[in-house]
Structure formats: C-alpha cells, structure tokens
Amino acid sequence: MTNARVEGPRRRGTAWGVLIVLAVILAMAAGFVALVAATHGPARSEPSGTIAVAEVEGRSVAVVVYETDTFGHLDIFRAESMGFSTQAEAFDLDTGERVWDTLLFAEFSGTEAEVLGMGSEYVYIGSAEGLLILDAATGEIIAREGEIDGLGEDYIASIDAYVWDVASGAVVLLDASGTVLSIPLDGVEAVHAPAEVAARWVDDLNTESDPGSVFPPDAWEQLDSRAPVPGSDWIDPTWATGGRGTDVLLEDGTGFAAGWQWGFAVTQTANPTSSDAYYLFQVGDLETGRLLGTVSGEADASAVTVTDAGHVVMLSTNDTHQGLLVVASTSGIRSSVIGERAFLGW
Amino acid sequence: MKRLGIVLAGLLAAAFIALFFVVPGPMISTAARVGQGMLFAEIDGRDAVIIAYDDNGYSGIGFFAPSHHDGRITALDLDTGETIWNRALDGEPAFLTRMIAAGEEFAYLETTFGFRVIALADGSTVASENDIPGLRDVDTLKTAFAFSPSQEAIFVNPEEGVVRKIVLDTLEAVDVDSRTYDTWSCVLAWNGHGYSEGDSEAVVVGRMPVADEVRAFAVPSGSPPGTPGKRLTRLNRDGSGVTVGHETFVDPGFVAQSVLVEPIPQACPRARWDDDVFPDGRVIAEPLGAETGHAVIDHAQSARTDERQITVVDAFSGEVLGSNPAEGGLVDAATAPSGQGVVIIDRFLPGVLPNWSTTPVTSTLLLISTSGAVREIVLAPHGWLGLPW
Secondary structure: OHHHHHHHHHHHHHHHHHHHHHHHHHHHHHHHHHHHHHHOOOOEEEEOOOOEEEEEOOEEEEEEEEEEEOOOOOOOOOOOOOOEEEEEEEEEOOOOOEEEEEEEEOOOOOOOEEEEEEOOOEEEEEEOOEEEEEEOOOOOEEEEHHHOEOOHHHOOOOHHHEEEEOOOOEEEEEOOOOOEEEEEOOOOEOEEOOHHHHHHHOOOOOOOOOOOOOOOOOOOOOEEOOEEEOOEEEEOOOOOOOOEEEEEEEOOOOOOEOOHHHOEEEEEEEOOOOOOOOEEEEEEEOOOOOEEEEEEEOOOOEEEEEOOOOOEEEEEEOOOOOEEEEEEEOOEEEEEEOOOOOHHHO | OHHHHHHHHHHHHHHHHHHHHHOOHHHOOOOEEEOEOOEEEEEOOEEEEEEEEEEOOOOOOHHHOHHHOOEEEEEEEOOOOOEEEEEEOOOOOHHHOEEEEEOOOEEEEEEOOEEEEEEOOOOOEEEEHHHOOOOOOOOOOOOOEEEEOOOOEEEEOOOOOOOEEEEOOOOOOEEOOHHHHHHHOOOOOEOOEOOOOOOOOOEEEOOEEEOOEEEEEEOOOOOOOOOOEEEEEEEOOOOOEEEEEEEEEEEEEEEEEEEEOOOOOOOHHHOOOHHHHOOOOOEEEEEOOHHHOEEEEEEEOOOOOOOEEEEEEEOOOOOEEEEEEEOOEEEEEEEOOOOOEEEEEEEEOOOOOOOOOOOOEEEEEEEEOOOOOEEEEEOOOEOOOOOEO
C-alpha cells in the first residue's frame, strides 16, 4: 500500500517530464523549420563562360561550371566555406531537367574553373587547382588534380594550363616539366600530345601570370541585326518583338545564324517594357518568320553553343542573380536555373 | 548523491579543459601581425632589428596569460635571433604603428595614439609628442613624419605651413631654415592632402644587378614558355643568357626592399606634381643580397600550389644557401647596415591539430646572415595554455 501511494505521483511526474521534453524538442524543431523557411530562397550562381554538350545514354546533355554563394541561407553543405562553392551541373537539353550537380571545390570566395569539353563518357574540367574528370552520366569525380593517369603529381595548378583542342577533340595540357600532353575524348590518361596538336598550343599554355576570372562569362560578341545563312546574305528576324536593338546570335566559326541547320534562329532584344538591361531571347522559324518561343534574361547571351542534335544553348542570368541555361530548338525555347538549391543547400 | 555531483562537476571541468586541446588550431596557434617598417640599431654592441607586432593568437585558457594579447614592440639580435627586449605598446595597435627612424639612443615611432620615442636600451617609452618641445598639442592625425637619412633627422609639419625637424637622438623639434622648408614643406602631407608618401613594403622584381652583372629568371633552353620551373640566369649584354646553377623555381622573383627617395632640394616652391619633387619616383626597389652576392628568391613551393617559399642562393654559383616556407607570401624586407637581410613573411602555422575553419596566418621573421644562412623567428608563439612558448 505504501509503495503504491509513493509510485503514483512519481509516474505522473515522469509523464510530465517526458511531455515537457517532447514539447521543447517540438518547439526547437518548429524554430529550426521556421529558420530554414525564412532563409530558404534563391542562392546566387554565376556560370563560367563555356558549355560542353554531348549525347549521354541517349540524352542530349549540356554541362556548365558555376560558382555559387548561398551565404545568408541555411546551407549545411557549405558551412565550412561560408556558402561558397564551385560546382558542375548537367542538364537534359530536351526537358531542361537537372541530370546531376557535383560539388568540385568548397573554398571561401570560390575556385576558378570551367568545363573544357565532354564526350559520352567523361566530362573534362580545367581549374585553378588542376584538371578534373567527371563521369558524364552521374557527375561522379573519376579523377582530379594529382590523380590523373599519366600526369600524377606533375600537374600545374593554373587554369590556363588546360585547353580543349577542337580539331582533335582532346584536352591539351602542360605538365610541370614543360611537356605538352593530351587526353583524347573519353579517355582518362594523359599521353604525349601529337606533334601537330602540341605545336598549336605550346606557346599559349600556362603563359598568363594572372589568367583573370572566368566568372561571369563575357557577352557573346558574334551577333548582328541581320544575320547571314548559307545561300542568303541576310535573314530578317521579323519574329522579334520589341524593337530596341534586336540582334541575331551567330554561330562560332561559320558566322551564320546559330540554328540555321534546323531552320531556326535566335534573337536577343532589349525589352522595351523594362528600363534596365533586360533581354528577350526569341526563336523564330527561318522559313515562315513565325515566333516559336520567348524567354527573358537579365544579362546578354554568352557561350552560344550549337549541338549536333539541333539545340542552340547559351547562358544568361535571371533577376535574382542566378545563372540561366537557355536552350532553343525547333520546339521553342526554355531556360533552366543553374545552381538551384533545395532544402538546407542540397 | 553528493559524490555523484562532485564526479559530474569534475567531468564537466575536465571536458571544458579538454576542449582547448581537442578543438584544433584557434586555441593553440600563433597569429602575429607586424607593423609598418622595421628599424636597425646597435644595442649593447649587438646588431638588432626592431619591429612592432600585434599578438592576435588565441590564448588557450586565456586567464593564464591575458597580458600577452596585445600590441608589442621587440628588439631581436640579428646574429643569434635572441630577443633583446620585448614590451607592450600600452594598448596601441601595432599593425598601424610605423617605425620612422632609429639613432644610437632612441627609436621614433608613429602610432594611432601619437608620436612615441622609445629607449633602444630597453624599449621603454621616453617621450610622446607632448613631451617634445615644438610638437606639444600637435594633432598627429593631420601631420606627417618623414625621415631623411642624409640629414639624420625626422621632418614634421606640426601645423599647416610649418616644418620642423627632430635630429636623431634628440627630444625636440626645431624650426628649419628657408632652404630646408622649401625642400620638405610640400613632401609632408597635411590632413591627408599632399604628395604620396610612398610604400615602404617589400616588392618582388624580375631582375637583379649583382657586381657588374644582371640576374633574371628564364625557362630552361628548349622548354615551352609556360614551363613553370625557371632557372636563375646571367643576362649578357647581347640579350642572351647563361644558366646559373641547376635549381628551378616556380613563379620566381627577387625580394626587394622599397627605399624612400629624398626630395630634390628646394623643389617645393615650383612643384606642381610628384614628378617635380621625385623625378624617378617616390620609392626605388633594391633587391636584397646584392651586396653580399646572394639572390633572395620569392617563389611558389611547386607548380601545384600558390603557397610561397623564400630561398637564398649564391648569385654566382646558384648554390642554395637557405630556404624557408612562406605560405602566405612576402610582407616586408630590409637590409641591415651590418649586411644581414630581414624578410617578414606570412606563414600558416596551424598548431598541433589541423584547423578546418580558418587559415591560421601568422607573420614570422627570416634573418638572413651575410653567409646566406636563413633563420626563422616565430613571433608570439603560444602553448596550449596560452603562455608564450
């Protein structure tokens, strides 16, 4: 009897204690969620000025490198670098969906890096810390800096020691002893560069004492108000709305309107509804002059790239300081946010 | 119950103390930042360098050694590296302290709190501006102090349009004659306005005269121009070069001190621009070691990193005489009258355990003997309890 009288209040006291602890935990969790909700928003992202494109497992994929600054937002993945990181991100060009997003460097203020090129198996990224090779399908880092076969610890930590040789489709690099090496497309081992390739690059590799920043990209300079296409001196972009400074984006190398092979062209027009630098990117059918689609961006187009599968890909930014990957094709035009972060910086 | 409480309290205290050992870097590393410039003097027959520095290092369990956390001034023996004396700067931040000049008895400094004269014998403060006739009640934030080696005097403008001088080892500022006024009145900036006072920090230069020859760096013969490793090279008059030694240096340059130039006599009345007073510039770069036949080279530790290294080589044979990491790079450099070189560098000294949150930068001194040997002096090192090492 005595024991029963004593244990009754104890049990009630224990139950209250548990309830109080639970209430405190719930309150802390609610506060945490509120904090995340209050700080969750668009993190800044800035791409470097190159885009690599390839067919990967049946999809047309583009890869860009960007630096992001999530400072001010709750970001547990970049706590050490105060929100800064340099990432590589792959997009499906037909759907605009993110295929993968890989953290390359988590250093305060970011690390200079740019995508050099890619094949169906590997992506090659040059950086101020050295070369990185990523799996094109998953974004997994296959080898980085001192781990490259045939190069090892003989690498140079300078972004201008690595280039993409378009003619041979290979990464070309200089090693610390002054030898020009190359990594053929979809290879993972550095070998002596063929003589003609080495001769093309030997005087340019690692010669900049201060290579400068690759972020943000330079505006695309190959554009004209009336662009040529094969068989015609000029096309008139009648589909472009607005009227303040409409330009057609030109293809690198040929100087023709980018997309002409597939019967479309892309224009960049200053938006007359906005007083600041605000652009409309529009796709028009070259035969009919019909407008196929419009997206907007805050920055001039840059890194205009044409794929073999019929896409014209380029970079811009939106009004929340995020990079945009803009993809135009015969089915219209679409933009995807580069470096969009989810809960807690994921 | 009481015993349990004592045990828990003991465990808590032990955990608290253990934190200072387990939490890396900040608790146990050094973090010194040097002031502007350095002075050389002879103290008790020893060649000495005098510098000011802030001790910003974490003091471990701080209450053991709180007084060591401040601005300090110290005199170091250039031959042995020993500390001759080391004193607090009385609460004044050392990194803003400028070392102006030293005589045989006194050293003269400019601090954020004013003008200071210290005794070279022990570092004690002898006088501030209010103790010096000719400087009393001066607003030192508006004035400028400039040292003239040729006249062994410090020139100062205690008020607009006035120039006085303090001869080394004296404690008074006296009026100058009109000829001296016309030389210095436009050089001394009043209230932040006037000619640039120049930068006395170290620089890195690509060429170095030694004896009647010139040294530079060049990629090995036949190598691509971007080859990181470069060799010390003797430049011939026809522009060709001959390699000196076999060492290669990545991103190299010669460490040079910036020496302030004295103004053209009596140029002020007709001067409109800096060039009228300093036709060849306010400072000239003098590579360290030229007098003793050494090249003091600032270079990257390898092609894989931008962390730096200071290496001393014989300028004629290329033999490496001494080398020291300088991860954070060059801060200051000067040559003592006795021929030794002093190079101040930034090091990363993370303490016993690595530090994931910050780069533990601290300034250290490299004393370069006349034979080229390099000795590193760590400023303000602290042990785990915060006490100086």
